[in-house]
Amino acid sequence: MNCPYCNKEMEKGYISDSRRYRMLWLPEGTNFFLNTKKSITKHNGIILCELPWLEWEAPVAYACKECKKVIIEYED
Secondary structure (H helix, E strand, C coil): CECCCCCCECEEEEEECCCCCCEEEEECCCCCCCCCHHHHHHCCCEEEECCCCCCCCCCEEEEECCCCEEEECCCC
């Protein structure tokens, strides 16, 4: 998928949560149980916010690190 802002290729991943950083974007294939800032950034993850988040199934998401945009696919 290309970024609608800069037209560069976006990286496929998913939105997740952790106990320490409540909302993350992680690249596809990344271990779900990353729990430190160092391990998240080492695996090219992005900490989106530290606020409590609802429990939900992780939707597919694409990240453009150039524009700092994340696009999430969801189902009705």
